[in-house]
Amino acid sequence: MNLSQLNRVLLQTLFLPVIALVLLAGVLTWEILNAEKTVARIQVVDQNIATANLISALIADQETGVQGYANTHREIYLQPFEFAVEPLQSSFDKLREGIESQHGDLQPIQALTADHQHWVDTIALPTINAIHAGHLPADHRIDLRGRAELDKIRSIEAGIIANQTSQRTSLNDDWRQQLLQTLEVVVSFTLATGLIIGIFARSRLQRISAAFQDSLDAVVSNSQATYESEERLRATLVSIAESVVVCDVDGRIEMLNNVAQRLSGWSDEDALNRTLDEVFPLLDELTHRPLGGARFTRKALTRLKAPAEPGQIEAAGNPAASPPAGPELIPTLTPEDNGTGVALATRSTVFVRADGSEFFLERYDAPIYDNHGYLTGSVIVLSNLTEQRRTQSALLASEKLAVAGRLAATIAHEIHNPLDSVVNLLYMIQQGASAEERGEFLDMAQSELSRVTQISRALLGMHREARTPVVMDVSAILQSVLVLLQRSIARAGIALRTQLAEGALATGFPAELRQVLTNLITNAAEASASGSRIDVSVRNQDAREASTDRPALPAGVVITIADQGVGIPPGVLNDLFQPFFTTKGEKGSGLGLWISKGIVEKHGGTIDVTSNTSGPDRGTTFTIFLPRGSADPAAPSPEFQLAPSTAPPATPAPFEANR
Amino acid sequence: MSLQGRLVLCVDDERIGLRVRKLLLERAGCTVLAAPDGPTGLALFESNPVEAVLLDYSMPGMNGGEVAARMKDSKPEVPILLLTAYVGLPDTITALVDGYITKADDAPSLLAKLRAVLTRQPAEPPLAS
Numbered sequence: 001m002n003l004s005q006l007n008r009v010l011l012q013t014l015f016l017p018v019i020a021l022v023l024l025a026g027v028l029t030w031e032i033l034n035a036e037k038t039v040a041r042i043q044v045v046d047q048n049i050a051t052a053n054l055i056s057a058l059i060a061d062q063e064t065g066v067q068g069y070a071n072t073h074r075e076i077y078l079q080p081f082e083f084a085v086e087p088l089q090s091s092f093d094k095l096r097e098g099i100e101s102q103h104g105d106l107q108p109i110q111a112l113t114a115d116h117q118h119w120v121d122t123i124a125l126p127t128i129n130a131i132h133a134g135h136l137p138a139d140h141r142i143d144l145r146g147r148a149e150l151d152k153i154r155s156i157e158a159g160i161i162a163n164q165t166s167q168r169t170s171l172n173d174d175w176r177q178q179l180l181q182t183l184e185v186v187v188s189f190t191l192a193t194g195l196i197i198g199i200f201a202r203s204r205l206q207r208i209s210a211a212f213q214d215s216l217d218a219v220v221s222n223s224q225a226t227y228e229s230e231e232r233l234r235a236t237l238v239s240i241a242e243s244v245v246v247c248d249v250d251g252r253i254e255m256l257n258n259v260a261q262r263l264s265g266w267s268d269e270d271a272l273n274r275t276l277d278e279v280f281p282l283l284d285e286l287t288h289r290p291l292g293g294a295r296f297t298r299k300a301l302t303r304l305k306a307p308a309e310p311g312q313i314e315a316a317g318n319p320a321a322s323p324p325a326g327p328e329l330i331p332t333l334t335p336e337d338n339g340t341g342v343a344l345a346t347r348s349t350v351f352v353r354a355d356g357s358e359f360f361l362e363r364y365d366a367p368i369y370d371n372h373g374y375l376t377g378s379v380i381v382l383s384n385l386t387e388q389r390r391t392q393s394a395l396l397a398s399e400k401l402a403v404a405g406r407l408a409a410t411i412a413h414e415i416h417n418p419l420d421s422v423v424n425l426l427y428m429i430q431q432g433a434s435a436e437e438r439g440e441f442l443d444m445a446q447s448e449l450s451r452v453t454q455i456s457r458a459l460l461g462m463h464r465e466a467r468t469p470v471v472m473d474v475s476a477i478l479q480s481v482l483v484l485l486q487r488s489i490a491r492a493g494i495a496l497r498t499q500l501a502e503g504a505l506a507t508g509f510p511a512e513l514r515q516v517l518t519n520l521i522t523n524a525a526e527a528s529a530s531g532s533r534i535d536v537s538v539r540n541q542d543a544r545e546a547s548t549d550r551p552a553l554p555a556g557v558v559i560t561i562a563d564q565g566v567g568i569p570p571g572v573l574n575d576l577f578q579p580f581f582t583t584k585g586e587k588g589s590g591l592g593l594w595i596s597k598g599i600v601e602k603h604g605g606t607i608d609v610t611s612n613t614s615g616p617d618r619g620t621t622f623t624i625f626l627p628r629g630s631a632d633p634a635a636p637s638p639e640f641q642l643a644p645s646t647a648p649p650a651t652p653a654p655f656e657a658n659r
Numbered sequence: 660m661s662l663q664g665r666l667v668l669c670v671d672d673e674r675i676g677l678r679v680r681k682l683l684l685e686r687a688g689c690t691v692l693a694a695p696d697g698p699t700g701l702a703l704f705e706s707n708p709v710e711a712v713l714l715d716y717s718m719p720g721m722n723g724g725e726v727a728a729r730m731k732d733s734k735p736e737v738p739i740l741l742l743t744a745y746v747g748l749p750d751t752i753t754a755l756v757d758g759y760i761t762k763a764d765d766a767p768s769l770l771a772k773l774r775a776v777l778t779r780q781p782a783e784p785p786l787a788s
Contacts, residue, residue, distance in 0.1 A: 416763045418676075419762070420676055420742075421673075423764070423765060424769075425679055428683055431686065491672065491719045
């Protein structure tokens with residue numbers, strides 16, 4: 001249950017009683033209005049009774065007045081009669097209105113009014129007039145008739161009063177009935193409403209309570225999961241073989257794992273709140289300059305933000321929804337994003353510990369963000385590559401030995417052949433020869449020895465190595481390699497066809513290029529059968545702009561070495577440049593092509609292979625591209641300043657002893 | 660014993676080496692047949708009563724091992740000395756021939772080995788050098 005659902009339930013629970021109370025108030029009002037109407041009717045009836053009584057009294061006053069006047073002839077007795085005339089008239093009207101208002105029978109009041117008028121006109125006024133005129137009232141019949149008429153009037157009055165009284169009683173009963181009914185309605189409505197509210201509130205509260213219980217369960221399970229996750233991470237950090245350093249947003253150390261403690265010589269407690277630079281003073285492997293502290297810090301991000309290079313820094317989330325722009329804006333270092341969504345910054349570094357021991361560390365920096373996207377710190381993982389580096393150099397040395405061994409066999413053969421002739425020639429001279437013979441023998445010995453010298457010079461070229469890259473004539477270098485190898489190739493019955501362009505210049509290390517070419521040509525010869533051919537070519541490639549059907553080409557030198565050997569199966573081609581991959585069984589170290597690729601890439605070039613295992617194009621072709629060298633040897637191409645991280649490090653030439 | 664009059668076949672693709680070796684053997688009294696490659700050597704071996712063969716191992720086309728095998732198939736009694744610039748030949752090859760000589764060894768030891776195989780023939784075990 002979310003907050004809006006909860007609010008809805010609360011509103012429902014609040015509104016239901018209110019609605020019930022409003023309904024109850026309505027019913028009560030209706031009942032009270034009804035009762036009030038009844039009371040008003042009772043009041044009308046009461047008033048009618050009073051009016052009827054008043055009429056009765058007034059008529060009695062008139063009768064008494066007429067009677068008294070008749071008896072005494074004194075005017076004073078006539079006063080009640082005269083005084084009653086006006087009130088009687090109004091009382092008759094009032095009574096009529098009263099009865100009319102209750103929709104009662106008007107006939108009795110009309111009869112009363114008429115009879116009274118009749119009595120006044122026929123009895124009272126003639127009597128008064130007669131007395132007034134001085135006639136004695138001697139006529140009893142008049143008196144009797146008057147009495148009879150008055151009795152009739154009285155009976156009508158009594159009827160009206162009785163009728164009104166009975167109405168009052170009935171209304172009174174009605175009123176009481178209504179009161180009871182109201183009470184019943186109020187009580188039953190209150191009970192029903194209370195019941196409904198109770199049931200409703202109970203069901204709603206049960207839902208809320210269930211939801212609350214769910215939330216509570218979720219919180220408990222979340223906290224359990226969080227604890228487990230933290231434990232997992234902690235155990236991972238502690239047991240991991242890499243050094244892991246956790247820094248806060250200001251680049252101060254919050255945690256060192258065990259490996260990092262051992263490597264740095266700092267304990268977790270001592271390193272706390274110190275900068276990375278204090279605990280791990282790291283140097284850039286290439287420049288040997290200090291690398292400084294954590295990369296993902298508030299300060300670093302402020303610096304990063306300042307140049308505001310488009311595409312380099314982007315704010316996470318919608319800027320309108322985010323807090324105002326500040327140094328906490330999250331930069332995404334796109335070039336270093338490793339595709340996992342975590343921005344990483346890797347560097348090869350050197351760490352010199354306080355005791356002087358040197359370590360090669362690969363450094364990974366990764367930022368930590370909170371759930372709002374704010375930087376809260378960073379993790380620095382230092383991968384110790386020292387052992388790997390040592391192994392790598394041992395491997396390179398072993399491959400150098402292997403190359404040396406392969407060359408030594410070739411060279412021994414090349415040198416022993418002419419030496420064999422020289423030894424035999426000298427023996428014959430020693431044994432005694434004519435002057436003519438001696439001259440011939442010495443010439444032959446001279447010629448054979450010059451072959452040895454040529455080979456020895458080629459070897460010396462391999463030995464010499466520049467420490468800085470130089471402009472090399474690729475064709476000349478290839479030629480010098482072929483001097484050593486061409487005889488053994490020919491002896492194996494393999495033809496060699498060369499196409500070496502002039503002015504094919506590249507910048508680099510000649511001995512390393514010789515190593516690559518020796519390796520590739522020897523491989524080609526070993527793969528070739530007698531009677532097949534090896535094609536070696538060097539050509540210049542001009543720069544070409546990209547067009548719709550062709551990609552762009554950089555300017556440089558292209559070397560191809562193609563044999564007509566058995567070819568390399570497609571499944572194997574991909575692994576060809578991997579270390580320790582060999583198709584030659586125990587004869588190969590499996591490092592030759594790996595090192596060759598490393599050397600070519602170090603020169604900023606590429607090495608590719610195509611191969612066919614059948615058909616007329618059977619054989620393998622290696623193509624090396626080297627970017628064109630500058631004519632000024634002092635200005636090497638920029639590739640030399642950046643060694644590619646995946647390639648093996650620079651390899652000294654074979655036979656080089658003193659490096 | 661003297662090498663006088665013995666018919667020796669030399670096979671080598673090294674032009675100067677072959678010429679010098681022919682001169683050396685002729686001065687020691689041998690009659691020398693020279694062949695610049697395996698097939699020519701085999702042809703001379705079949706058509707002449709060759710008493711010993713000096714055979715270069717490393718040759719284009721047909722190498723010394725192959726030539727030696729064919730010669731042994733045809734005339735197993737003729738001793739063959741294999742010449743090599745390499746150290747260490749395959750066992751299958753050394754078992755086939757009667758001895759081998761490393762190139763640029765001194766000339767007297769070449770002549771001594773030739774003399775030895777010529778003396779010991781026909782049925783002696785191959786000379787272990």
